[in-house]
Amino acid sequence: MQAFELLKQQLDIRTVMEDDGIAFNRSCKALCPFHSEKTPSFTVYKKTNTFKCFGCGAYGSVIDYIMRTRNYTALESARFLDERYGLQLFSENKTSREQAKKYYEDKKLV
Numbered sequence: 001m002q003a004f005e006l007l008k009q010q011l012d013i014r015t016v017m018e019d020d021g022i023a024f025n026r027s028c029k030a031l032c033p034f035h036s037e038k039t040p041s042f043t044v045y046k047k048t049n050t051f052k053c054f055g056c057g058a059y060g061s062v063i064d065y066i067m068r069t070r071n072y073t074a075l076e077s078a079r080f081l082d083e084r085y086g087l088q089l090f091s092e093n094k095t096s097r098e099q100a101k102k103y104y105e106d107k108k109l110v
């Protein structure tokens, strides 16, 4: 689905994690949200916009991160991000649905 690719490209994974309260050091490392550790081994890669933990082996995209931290499906994760950052990539979202409804009402098509 194209929306997934857009989310992965448009959302800076580090910003999304920082918004969750994860603090990165200067080498882009943080304490892993998926396992307990004292030395940061959770790393984000700006170039690929992905994460990897050298402690527990967790890795993936911003979608994978949301899925794992929230226990969401891929679609739920995408919708969550879409809503949180107001990207409106999903036509099912409230705003576009209301806009569509208004459009049809204005045109007296319903």
Ligand SMILES: [Zn+2]
Pocket (backbone or CB within 6 Å): 032, 033, 034, 035, 042, 053, 054, 055, 056, 057, 058
């Ligand atoms: Zn880990």
